[in-house]
Amino acid sequence: MQTSFTAAQLRDPATAAANQVLRTCVHCGFCTATCPTFVLLGDELDSPRGRIYLIKEMLEAGRPATAAVVLHVDRCLSCLSCMTTCPSGVHYMHLVDHARATIERTYRRPWHERALRALLAWVLPHPGRLRLVLAAARLARPFAGLLPRGGMSFRRVRAMLATAPGRLPPASPLDGVRVHRAEGPRRFRVALLDGCAQRVLNPAINDATIRLLTRLGGEVVVSAGAGCCGGLTHHMGRHDQALASVRANIAAWSREITGNGLDGIVVNAAGCGTMLKDYGFMMRGEPEAEAASQVAALAMDITEALVKLGYAPSRPAPGLTVAYHAACSLQHGQGVTDAPRMLLRKAGFRVVEPAEAHLCCGSAGTYNLLQPDLAAALRDRKLANLCATAPDMVATGNIGCMTQLAGHGLPVVHTVELLDWMAGGPRPG
């Protein structure tokens, strides 16, 4: 597609990168069909092609973002379904990330939105803060009915209270910075991204991951200094805050790489995995660029790792039907589609797949909190498709999807919990 940036504009590396993405797009429109918001809203402006155009205009004009453009970019889930569909290989993720950062820089949101976003960015990446806030939310929940019905802000607060789990599981004894020794002789050594929100919401996922890896002869290190992948703030356009997280992780894992060495950096939250694999691009031109690329190359989803290491079950097949819900960050962001299905089958489950498997469930990081109406519509659509497969339970590879889909009658577990169970671990609760 034709663009009209000036030579001066193109001297800015971020604009030059955006121009490259735009020039790859041939405006064929295939992406519209598989975009969840286009399917729901039927407006080109809420489709990838429409957003690409809005972003192009915003960047070319070099003017601050307008409220109208912000509305439509905000509605994007960053599910990246469009990237799976795109025949031209348009890197929509890099474009929309750049647009979000531009919006954050040039557009002043209403005060209540700023406050909400600041709160989310302050709380979510920090397990201690999140624990406190969730406890407070539990106390506040009975009063949710007192909130006025109308108004997006009130709907957002209501969504947050509804999303907060009833009671928090206690922290796991395996939680925290340490080295988990391999069972038997050590075959490999990996770092585990132990995450931020996931550690608080569901520590069983990390526990299952550690058991699976150590059982296969892995030494699993949770490194000091590594923490949130930076994704939550990155997707809110908070560039500097995100880069600080990225830098901290790169430093922590680089120490491991030069120290005792790493065969991989294992991620069990698909959203974070997509982020880690993009560290090389994010840090391009920075002093840490090379280290970032090294980290990105080592990053792998837990299911990729398990396929490579030769996962095998030890219990007899349980005779259960599992509906596999493909997290967008895994299927679209990382292109990991076969590994989880294959592993679940190998573990002895009957695996079924819902219709419209490519559509997002509406979780999408903080999306379910910031866009509660669209998120709820997508959740209901996803739940209906999942229920139609009549499964005993749903398995997925991302904590966001688990939180989004839980509490509606279908048990939702992480894929690793099932794999661990069949390899000798506890039955998922």
Add this chain to the structure above:
Amino acid sequence: MIAQLPPRQDVLARRDAIVAGLRRLLAPDAVIAEPDLLKPYETDGMSCHRQVPLAVVLPATTAEVAAVMAFLHREGVCVVARGAGTSLSGGALPMQDAVVIGVMRMNRILEIDYADRLAVVQAGVTNLGITQAMEGRGFFYAPDPSSQLACMIGGNVAMNSGGAHCLRYGVTTNNLLGLKLVTVEGEVVDIGGGHLDAAGYDWLGLLTGSEGQLAIVTEVTVRILRAAEGARAMLAAFRANDVAGDCVAAIIASGIIPVALEFMDRPAIHACEAFAHAGYPLDAEAMLIIEVEGSAAEQDDLLGRIGEICRRHDPISLRISASAAESAAIWKGRKGAFGAVGRISPDYLCMDGVIPTSRLAEVLRRIGAMSAEYGLQVANIFHAGDGNLHPLIMFDANEPDSFDRAERFGADILRLCVEMGGCLTGEHGVGVEKRDLMVVQFTAAELDQQRRVKSAFDPGWLLNPSKVFPLQVPPA
């Protein structure tokens, strides 16, 4: 930028009143009039032509379309219908004084009747969406444009779209039973219905392919077909374009009609392989995708006979797909071919001429010569079985004269098609792209007759003007 009829100044002057009138008829989010938000609607799949419209409306029902049409007719405002905006001929290109009516929100399947083999769908249902709605039942809707994932049935009717499998099943017009449409005055009319051969004149035949110039389609009744027992694709790789072209002509001349017979040349093979990882032969100059269907025995017999013909053309390799996944990958590459060319060129013009299949080799040679003459690369991807060419002329829109050269090159290809006894458009429609070449195909008297047909439906020429007919001749 392509010339358009001068905008009606009185309409431009009344813009605010017209938008206010539209807002009274539709939900608040169904009228788009802010300049920022109109921009993405300024173009379709042919993004080299752009024009911001007066407004865009997104009605959700036939009644809303009718109300909008009646209002715009009273106001004397032009209308451009838009489906998914995937047109490659600029069929949905707006005009400055026109309101775009997008049917994307009319995306419901209304009825599927397996006993009578038909489906009733709204105009904004995607082509593939019809087949997907019948998943597991063994039925499908046959015409399959490459953009079938995204393109909408309303647009398919407007352009009489084809696709890879039309060699066997015919194009859109051969698969329609009925239409619900809204006239320029805002009247809702049903034609045809749940059976073949509607009474009276063949209005379906007239309206299909009328490019949004006679009425706006809001509902479509399509013929659905039972899928064959099975299908298998074969990839045949050749040393030269014209050898592959001769092979196509030989297959057709032998009396075998495969369900699909598709051609890709070297640049196309490489671009599509990078997208689809289908195992296309990267050492070939040209490749044919040949698909047959039926029982296993039928498939074996047909592939055996076709393989025999291919072997007479010194193929580099012949490969028969061994699994459904392999066939899906082969088709994914072909269906995504136009977009995939975006990997090797920032822009392209996709041509859409038709020639008699016996002239294929000769035409490919001439296109090759023109490519050298114009200094522009071309990727050839097309439905070879029915002689429907899609040369993709690659250019760089950020280079000043590159688009101009590409357009002239394209016009020469289409002239060549007519010269060979073919025609200007196989399935993409005339739109704005081939508008000025209509004089190559038709005499003045023929064009005048066609204009009279339009005038009978749309006396004020409010529906998608500036398209199909050359501008210099006034409406009949």
